[in-house]
Every structure is written in structure tokens, then in C-alpha cells.
Amino acid sequence: MTLTHIALQNLRRRTGKTVFLLLTFFLVVGTITTLNVLSLGMKEDLQKNLSQYGANVVISPRSEHLNLSYGGLSVSGVEYEVKKLNSKVLDTVLETLGSSVTIAPKVIGSVDVSAKRYMIIGLDFNQELKIKPWWKINGKIPQDNQVVIGSQLASNLNFQIGDMIDFGQGKYPVVGIMKETGGSEDNGVFTTIKTARVLTGINMEWSLIELNAQDSAKTVSQLAPVLSEANVTEVTQLVQGSKESVERFSSFSWSISLAMGLIGALVIIVTLAGNVNDRARELGVLRAIGFRQKHILSLLSREATIVSIGGSILGYFVGIFVPLLLGPLLVQNSIPFAPHLGLGTALVLGSLVVGLAAMIYPAWRTIKLDLQDALRFI
Amino acid sequence: MRLSHISYENVRRRKTRSLLLILSIMIGVASSVFLFTTTRSMEKDVADKLDQFGSNILILPETGETLSFGGVTVGTSQGKELDMAMIPVMKTIQNKETLATISPKLLADADIQGKSALIVGVDFTQELRLKKWWKINGLEKGEVPAANEILLGSDVARILNLSPQQQVQIKGQDFRVRGIIQPTGSIENDQAIFMDLTTLQRAENKPTAISLIEAAAFCYTCPIEEVTRQLREKLPDAKVTALQLTLQSRDDTVQRFSLFAIVISVILLITSGFVVAMSMVSSVKERTRDIGVLRAIGFRKQHIIQMLFLEVSFVSLIGGLIGFALGMGLAMKFGPLIAQMTVQVPWQPMLALYSVGAALVVSLLASIYPAWSATKLDPVEALRYF
Numbered sequence: 001m002t003l004t005h006i007a008l009q010n011l012r013r014r015t016g017k018t019v020f021l022l023l024t025f026f027l028v029v030g031t032i033t034t035l036n037v038l039s040l041g042m043k044e045d046l047q048k049n050l051s052q053y054g055a056n057v058v059i060s061p062r063s064e065h066l067n068l069s070y071g072g073l074s075v076s077g078v079e080y081e082v083k084k085l086n087s088k089v090l091d092t093v094l095e096t097l098g099s100s101v102t103i104a105p106k107v108i109g110s111v112d113v114s115a116k117r118y119m120i121i122g123l124d125f126n127q128e129l130k131i132k133p134w135w136k137i138n139g140k141i142p143q144d145n146q147v148v149i150g151s152q153l154a155s156n157l158n159f160q161i162g163d164m165i166d167f168g169q170g171k172y173p174v175v176g177i178m179k180e181t182g183g184s185e186d187n188g189v190f191t192t193i194k195t196a197r198v199l200t201g202i203n204m205e206w207s208l209i210e211l212n213a214q215d216s217a218k219t220v221s222q223l224a225p226v227l228s229e230a231n232v233t234e235v236t237q238l239v240q241g242s243k244e245s246v247e248r249f250s251s252f253s254w255s256i257s258l259a260m261g262l263i264g265a266l267v268i269i270v271t272l273a274g275n276v277n278d279r280a281r282e283l284g285v286l287r288a289i290g291f292r293q294k295h296i297l298s299l300l301s302r303e304a305t306i307v308s309i310g311g312s313i314l315g316y317f318v319g320i321f322v323p324l325l326l327g328p329l330l331v332q333n334s335i336p337f338a339p340h341l342g343l344g345t346a347l348v349l350g351s352l353v354v355g356l357a358a359m360i361y362p363a364w365r366t367i368k369l370d371l372q373d374a375l376r377f378i
Numbered sequence: 379m380r381l382s383h384i385s386y387e388n389v390r391r392r393k394t395r396s397l398l399l400i401l402s403i404m405i406g407v408a409s410s411v412f413l414f415t416t417t418r419s420m421e422k423d424v425a426d427k428l429d430q431f432g433s434n435i436l437i438l439p440e441t442g443e444t445l446s447f448g449g450v451t452v453g454t455s456q457g458k459e460l461d462m463a464m465i466p467v468m469k470t471i472q473n474k475e476t477l478a479t480i481s482p483k484l485l486a487d488a489d490i491q492g493k494s495a496l497i498v499g500v501d502f503t504q505e506l507r508l509k510k511w512w513k514i515n516g517l518e519k520g521e522v523p524a525a526n527e528i529l530l531g532s533d534v535a536r537i538l539n540l541s542p543q544q545q546v547q548i549k550g551q552d553f554r555v556r557g558i559i560q561p562t563g564s565i566e567n568d569q570a571i572f573m574d575l576t577t578l579q580r581a582e583n584k585p586t587a588i589s590l591i592e593a594a595a596f597c598y599t600c601p602i603e604e605v606t607r608q609l610r611e612k613l614p615d616a617k618v619t620a621l622q623l624t625l626q627s628r629d630d631t632v633q634r635f636s637l638f639a640i641v642i643s644v645i646l647l648i649t650s651g652f653v654v655a656m657s658m659v660s661s662v663k664e665r666t667r668d669i670g671v672l673r674a675i676g677f678r679k680q681h682i683i684q685m686l687f688l689e690v691s692f693v694s695l696i697g698g699l700i701g702f703a704l705g706m707g708l709a710m711k712f713g714p715l716i717a718q719m720t721v722q723v724p725w726q727p728m729l730a731l732y733s734v735g736a737a738l739v740v741s742l743l744a745s746i747y748p749a750w751s752a753t754k755l756d757p758v759e760a761l762r763y764f
Contacts, residue, residue, distance in 0.1 A: 020660050024653070031649045035642060046634050053627045058563045064537055066495045067569040070485050070590075134622040182436055182619035231533070235563030240511035241431050241624075245631045248424050252635065255717050256413065256642055263409040263646075267653050270405060274398040274657070278664065330637060 003295065007302035017275060018307065024271045025311025025355070026318070028264035029347050033319025034326075035260060036343055039253030041323060041335035046249055048214075049332070050242035055104065055131055055210030057219050059093065060231045061085050084205035085230055092226050093209060101213045104128045107193055108207035109200025111167045118153075118167065121188045122196020131212040135185070139176030144192050148176035152186035165189070167199055265354045268308075272358035276300070280366045293367050300363045301356055308355030309348060316344040381681060385688040395661060400697040402657040403741065406650030407701025407733045408708070413646055415706065415723050416713040417639035423719035424635050425598040428628045430478050431510055433592035434602060435609070437464075438617045462586040464613055468593075471608040473600045477593060481505050484575060485589040486582050488548050491538055496570045497548065499578030499588075502529075508594055509567075516542035516557035527556035529572040533565075548573070549581045597625075598632075647736075654694075654737065655744035662686060662748040669752045670760025679753040686749045690741045698737035702730045 011018040061083035090105050097103070107122035125141045139161045142148050149159055154177045164171040172191070180186055197203060213219035216234045223232045286296055320340055327335035389396045439458040465480055484499035502522045506512065514529060523529060528548070530540060535558045540546060544555045553573070561568055579585050595605045602620045609618045665686070672682055706729065713723040752760060 016663060017660065020656055023656060027649050027652055031645055035645060038641060039638065042634060042638055046631065049630060049634075050627060053630070054623065056563075058565075060565055064493075066493060066534060066537060067565050068487055068494065068496045070483070070496060070498055070566050070570060134626040180619060181623070182621040183623060186619075231561075233561040233563040233568070236511040236513070236560075237432055237509075237562065237564065238627075241428075241627070244431065244510075245424075245428065245627075248427065249631075249635065249638075251718060252417075252420055252424070253638070256417070259409070259413060259416075259716070260646070263405065266405050267402065270398055270401045271653075271657070274395070274402075274660075277394050277398070326641070330641060 003299045004302050007299055007306065010299075011303060011306060017278075021271065021275060021307045022311040022314070024268060025308050025351050026315040028267055029312040029315030029351055030319040030322070031315075032257065032260050032264055032347060033316050033340070033343060034322045036253075036257055037320055037323040037335065037338075037340060038326065038330065039249075039256070041327060041331055043246060043249050043253065045331035047242070047246045050245060051214050051216075052102075052131070052212060053133065053242070054235070054238045055212055056216040056235050056238045057211040057213055057223075058231075058233055058235055059085065059089065059209040059211070059223065059227065060233075061207075062229060062231050084202065084207055085209065087204040087206065089227060089230055090206055090209060093211070093223065096222055096226055097211075097213070097219065101211055101219060102127055102131050104131060104210045104212075105193070105206045106208045106210070107196040107200060107202050107205075109196065109202050111199050113166060113168050118165075119188050120196050120199050121190050122193040122200075123190065124193060131210070134181060136179040137176040138179060139174075142175050142191050142195075144195050145172060146175045146191065147172045147195075148178055148190040149174055150178050150186040150188045150190075151180040153189065169199065261350070265350075268351065268354050269358040272304070272355060273362045276359060276362040276366065283363065283367055287367060293364075296367055297360055297363060300359050304355045304359035305352060308351045312348045312351040313344075316347055320344075381685045382688055385685050385692065388685075389689055389692060395664075396693060399657055399661050399693050400700070403654050403694050403697025403737050404701040404704060406654045407698050407737055408705035410643070410646050410650050410736075411702055411705030411729055411733055412709045412713070414643045415709040415726060415729070416717055417642060419709075419713060419721045419723045420717045420719055421632065421636050421639055422598045423717070423721040425628070425632045426478070426596050426721065428631060429596045429598075430507070430594050432624050433479070433481070433508055433594050434597070434621050434624045434628075435593040435595055435606060436619050436621055437591040437593065437609070437613065438619070439589070440615055440617050458615075459584070459587045459589055460591065460616060462588055464588075464591070464616065467612050468591075468609060471605070471612055473605060473608060476595045476597065476600045476605055478596050479504055479508050479594040481508050481592045482575065482588040483590050483592065484578050484582070484584070484587060486578060488571075490546060490548060490571075493538065495534060495538070497578060498570045498572050499575040500572050501575050502572075505572070508592060512562065512567075513560040514557040515560065516555075523556040523572075523574070525574045525577050526551075526553055527574075528553045530555055530558050531568040531570045531572075532559060532561045533568045534571055551577075551581060597628075651736075651740045654740050658690065658741050658744035659748050662690075662745045662752065666752045666755065666760050669749075670755065670757045673753065673757040673760065682753050683749050686745060687742060690745045691738060694737040694741040695734060698734035699730065701737070702733040705733075706730075 063083040065083075090103075093103060104124060104127040107120075109120050111118045111120055129135060129141075137148055139148070140146075147165060149165070153159070154174075159165065159174055159177070161174055161177060163174050165174060172195070178185060178188075178190065191199070211219060216239050220232050220234050283296055286299075287293075291299075320337070323335050324337060437460070439460055460482075462482065465482060468474075468477065468480060471477075481501060481504040483505075486497045486499065487494050488497050489495075506522065517523065517529070528546070530538075535541065535555075538546075540555050540558075542555050542557055546553050546555060548571070559567065559572075575588075579587060595602060597605065602625060606618050606620050669682055672685075673679075706725065709723045710725065713719075714721065
């Protein structure tokens with residue numbers, strides 16, 4: 001009969017207490033694993049979501065003239081030739097990039113009707129609405145020969161859905177009004193690319209191409225060499241902003257994991273200390289029949305090892321499965337299953353160390369007591 | 379000697395036991411309170427930081443519109459100008475504390491090397507706080523250009539062939555290029571020259587004129603619609619709009635954070651409930667022998683359960699209160715440090731009530747069954763319990 005044997009029998013005899021200890025480890029490790037896996041999943045979800053938001057790469061014509069407007073205001077009425085992107089640029093972009101990138105090319109021009117100038121923006125609504133979820137259109141999305149107008153324009157000219165706008169070459173029905181965005185969209189007339197080409201007379205070229213790429217830096221470095229006549233730039237406000245949000249989330253979940261780890265260790269220490277305390281009498285008996293201090297400590301540490309490893313492995317297994325169940329409630333794309341072996345190892349080792357320390361220290365204090373004292377202990 | 383007396387003495391006699399029980403309740407309550415309050419403040423902190431990342435309110439003159447989209451301008455009509463006096467007026471709105479950054483701008487054009495360029499007069503301190511994503515060659519973080527220094531958008535630098543430290547003449551004055559803003563993807567910013575606001579106002583001979591105001595408002599406690607409505611009331615001559623671009627992604631992110639914080643609080647609450655319940659169950663179980671003795675000397679079941687409940691309530695009351703004080707205190711003192719945030723954790727006395735209540739309910743619920751089954755045991759059996 002070895003000490004391990006005694007330890008095992010001890011655990012078996014006191015089933016209730018053993019289950020209690022196992023449950024403690026199980027709960028602590030299970031909770032920490034669940035939270036970690038959940039926060040990883042949510043972080044990825046956030047990252048994915050933010051990277052799909054807005055145009056994060058812009059391809060604009062390289063001009064030798066400087067733009068003279070800012071925030072929708074202009075400093076001079078001087079007109080200058082607006083440079084455009086060659087029609088081949090879009091083909092090159094399509095060739096270079098796969099289908100994972102949303103490409104939203106635009107034709108932007110103007111129409112003058114009796115001293116009133118309209119800004120016509122032709123775009124592919126399917127692509128555009130994917131990357132601009134803040135565009136809310138009351139009414140319908142325009143087909144060819146139909147238009148949607150910005151809120152400012154609608155209220156200035158008192159247009160409503162169903163009215164016809166006269167652009168000189170013909171009348172076009174307003175099928176929708178875009179809700180106020182606060183940006184330059186509020187003064188625009190939106191239509192399909194084909195209609196915009198007819199209205200503005202821009203036959204082949206593009207005014208601007210906006211892209212949404214998962215990895216904007218990579219997309220820029222892919223496109224810049226092949227599009228030498230255009231400016232390809234990352235929209236740093238969006239890119240830096242989403243990076244910052246994701247980093248914040250990381251550090252948020254990291255500090256919480258840390259706090260949870262500390263709390264878990266405390267719970268284990270309190271529980272185990274209580275357990276050893278109850279066994280003072282038993283330890284006294286063992287001493288009385290001739291066990292050495294060393295033996296008792298080793299016996300207890302075996303028990304602690306069995307309980308902590310058993311409980312924490314169980315907790316870890318449950319902890320990696322719970323997020324799969326909770327996932328659909330919290331994130332859009334369900335959390336994929338991953339073993340998170342590093343996390344598991346760290347948690348099992350951590351609970352082993354905490355368990356051993358929490359068991360040995362009170363035991364050592366107890367067995368230092370005089371035998372008589374120990375046996376008097378109830 | 380009443381039952382309550384026995385309970386109290388019991389707690390006192392078994393000091394270590396009671397202490398451990400109080401400790402486990404305390405840890406449960408303290409950790410829940412700490413994480414709950416800290417995560418709530420973190421949520422606010424994140425929202426505030428996101429709100430300060432770029433502007434979310436734009437104030438323009440009522441008349442005048444430019445037809446430009448994504449930096450492609452197709453037509454213009456010049457608008458009126460705003461006045462610097464508007465800024466103190468903005469600060470008189472009811473929710474003035476929500477206005478984090480106000481960056482007034484004056485626009486002007488100038489001929490430089492035969493090309494006309496857009497000059498944007500800005501208050502550099504405010505502007506750089508707003509445009510946190512600007513990477514500027516030649517300007518260290520925390521530095522602010524002086525009155526005779528300018529910042530160039532990347533396209534301006536390319537077209538005019540300028541580099542940092544060079545001297546440029548604008549409107550008859552000499553300026554030093556302090557830095558070049560790396561490409562931002564926004565044509566407006568990449569093709570503008572940024573100059574100190576008062577310098578430009580003096581050069582233009584319009585000492586109080588501004589063209590537009592970009593502002594960032596904290597909208598965690600006060601929705602942006604409310605802030606813009608209040609601003610509109612105070613500034614009838616201007617057009618105040620909320621920028622949907624920044625708002626929606628912010629809402630999305632903040633929503634995720636708060637969801638995460640709720641999940642954490644719930645999971646932790648369940649776990650600490652379990653821990654407290656488990657400790658209670660095991661501590662009542664240990665008393666089986668005591669209960670046997672009491673039964674043997676003639677106590678009724680009802681008395682014993684009453685006594686146990688008193689004991690449990692006493693312990694959980696103390697544990698709950700200390701736990702709340704500890705959790706709240708730690709959160710207020712160290713929460714901002716641990717979470718690396720600027721928002722302070724507020725004192726929430728109502729949580730004390732919830733903490734003690736939760737501790738009481740969980741402990742009592744957890745001790746009902748073991749207490750009941752112990753009293754039902756034959757006293758002889760109970761006395762054999764070891």
C-alpha cells in the first residue's frame with residue numbers, strides 16, 4: 001500500500017468532500033476557459049465586422065491640381081478640370097484582387113438645369129450598400145433611369161418620393177430619399193452607373209473607386225505598383241479606428257482574464273484551507289500511528305494533485321464547449337471549435353500549483369501542532 | 379438563552395470555519411461587484427475614446443453648398459461664414475459636458491508657386507486631438523506646430539515638391555513646413571495646407587471668422603441626436619449635423635463591449651453563486667453531528683433549522699457587506715489602473731443592497747436541503763457522522 005493508494009482511498013471514502021473540491025476546480029477552470037474562448041471569439045467577430053465597415057482603400061485620380069473644398073465647403077468658385085480614372089483601372093483592380101474585396105466604382109459628375117447644378121453620383125448599389133451600412137434609403141433602390149436624392153437636396157427643393165426631376169435631357173422619377181448622413185451624400189443625386197454616364201457624359205472613365213478589403217495594407221501594396229497613374233491610399237481614419245477598437249477589446253478581456261485568474265486562485269485557496277482544517281484530527285491520528293511529517297505532506301499533495309488535475313481538466317473540456325453553445329447568442333458568425341491547448345495547459349498547471357500550495361501550507365501548520373492539541377481538535 | 383444566542387456563540391466558537399465561510403462569500407461578492415462596476419466603467423471609457431476618435435458633429439453655415447463627393451468636387455457656391463463667438467455659445471447647451479473637442483476651421487485659398495491651394499486654419503491642439511490617426515513626418519507626438527509653421531497634406535507636398543523644414547511664402551508671409559501628413563485616404567485632408575487659425579484669420583483680415591466647426595461629443599450618456607438638437611437651438615444660423623459614418627461603427631463596437639461585460643457579469647455571478655452554495659452545503663453537512671446532539675437533547679427540527687438559518691444569515695450578511703466594501707473599494711481605487719482607463723469608477727451604494735440580498739438568498743437556498751436532511755436523520759445516525 002503506497003501513499004498514492006491511501007490518498008485515492010481517502011478521496012473515495014469522503015465522496016461528498018471530494019466532489020466539492022473537484023467542483024471548485026471545475027468551476028474555476030471552466031469559467032476562466034469559457035470567458036477566454038468567448039472573448040477571443042468576440043474579438044475576431046468585432047475585427048471582422050469593423051473591417052467590413054466603410055471603404056478602407058480609395059483609388060483616386062492623381063491630379064496636379066489641388067482640391068479646394070473641405071468638409072463640404074469650398075473656398076473658390078473657380079472650376080477646374082476634374083481628372084478621372086482610366087476605364088482600364090477597374091479591370092486592373094478586378095484582375096489583381098480576388099473576390100474577397102468589395103469594389104465600389106463611382107461616376108461623379110454634374111448636370112446644370114436652369115442655373116441649378118446637380119451632383120450626379122452613379123454607383124453599384126449592391127456593392128455600395130455592403131460597405132456603407134449607414135446609408136439608409138427611404139423608398140426603393142434605383143434601377144436604370146431612376147434616382148435617389150440626398151436629404152438636404154430633397155428638403156431644399158421640396159422633393160418627395162414619386163416626383164420627377166428634370167435634368168434637361170429628360171425627367172427621372174425619384175424612387176427614394178437618403179436619410180441625413182451628415183456628409184456630402186446629403187446633396188447628391190444617386191443613380192445607377194449607366195444612367196449617370198448618360199446624364200454626365202462621362203462615357204468610359206471612373207471618378208473614384210472605393211474598396212473594402214479585409215487586409216487594407218496588403219491591398220494597397222498589391223495595387224500601388226500596377227496602378228501607377230492613380231493614387232491608392234488606405235483610409236487611415238477607418239483602419240486606425242478599427243485597429244484601436246480591437247486592441248481595446250483585447251486589453252479589456254485580458255484584464256478581465258487576469259482578474260478572474262486571481263479570483264479563482266483565491267476561491268481555491270479558501271476551499272482547500274477549509275478542507276485541511278477539517279482534517280486536523282485525522283492528521284493527528286496519522287501522526288500518532290507513526291507517520292512522519294514528510295509522509296503526511298506527501299499524502300496530502302498527492303490528494304491535491306489528483307483533485308486539481310482531475311477538476312481542472314474536466315473544467316477545461318467543458319469550458320471549450322460552452323462557448324460553442326453561447327456563441328450564437330453573442331456573435332454573428334458562430335465561434336469555431338478550437339482546442340486552445342496552450343490555455344488548457346496553463347490553467348491545469350496553474351490550478352495544480354495553487355492547489356498544492358493551498359493544501360500544503362495549512363497542513364504544514366496543522367502537523368506542527370502538538371499531537372495532543374491536534375487530537376483535541378474537533 | 380435564546381436560539382439567536384446559540385447561533386451567535388456557535389459562529390464565535392468555530393472561528394476558523396466561520397471565517398472561511400465569510401471569506402468565500404466575501405470573495406464571491408467582492409469579485410462580482412468589482413468586475414461589474416469596472417466593466418461598466420470600461421464600457422463608458424471605450425465609448426468616450428471612440429467618440430474622441432474623429433469628429434461626430436459638423437457645423438456649417440446655413441447657406442451655401444458644395445457639390446463634392448469623396449473629395450471629387452463638381453460645383454460650388456460660396457456660403458456665409460460663421461463666427462468665433464459661436465464657440466462660447468456652444469458651451470452653454472444643457473449637456474455641455476458632452477462636448478469633448480471643438481475644432482473651428484477657417485478655409486482660404488492661396489497661390490503657392492503658381493498653383494492655388496486650400497489653406498485650412500485650425501487650432502492645432504484641438505485638431506490633432508481630433509485626428510488621432512494622422513501620422514506626421516517631422517512632428518513628434520505631443521508636439522504642436524507654432525504660429526509660423528504649417529502642416530502639409532501628402533498630395534500638397536508631392537505636387538509642390540516641399541519637404542519638412544523648408545520655407546514657403548503664403549500670402550506674403552514666410553512659413554516653415556513643420557511636417558507632412560502621411561496619406562490618409564481622404565482627399566480633403568491629403569490636399570490641404572494646415573495653418574494656425576489666428577495667423578490665417580489675421581492674414582485674411584477676418585479676425586473672428588470661421589468657415590466650419592468639427593466637434594466630437596461623448597454620446598455614452600447623451601445620444602448624439604439630443605446634442606445636435608440642443609446645438610441647433612443655440613445656433614439657429616448654422617447647420618448642425620451628426621456624422622453617421624463614425625456613429626454607426628462606434629455604436630456597433632460599444633454594443634459588443636457591453637454585451638461582453640454583461641456576459642462576464644452573468645457568468646461570474648453564476649460561478650460565485652455556486653461557490654457560495656457549495657461552501658454552505660459543506661459547512662452545514664459538517665454540522666450533522668452537532669445537529670444529532672441537539673436533537674438528542676430534545677431540540678425540535680424547527681428550532682434547529684431556525685438556528686441554522688440565523689447562523690447562515692449572520693455569516694452571509696457580514697460576508698456580503700465586507701465583500702461589497704472590498705469590491706467597491708478595489709474597483710474605485712485600482713479599477714482604472716488595471717483597466718488602463720481614464721474614467722473613474724463611481725460609488726454605487728445601491729449595489730450593497732443587491733450584494734447582501736444575493737448572498738443571503740443563495741446561502742439560505744443552499745443550506746435548506748442539507749439542514750433539512752440532517753434534522754431528519756435519526757439522532758443516533760447523526761452522532762455517528764464524522
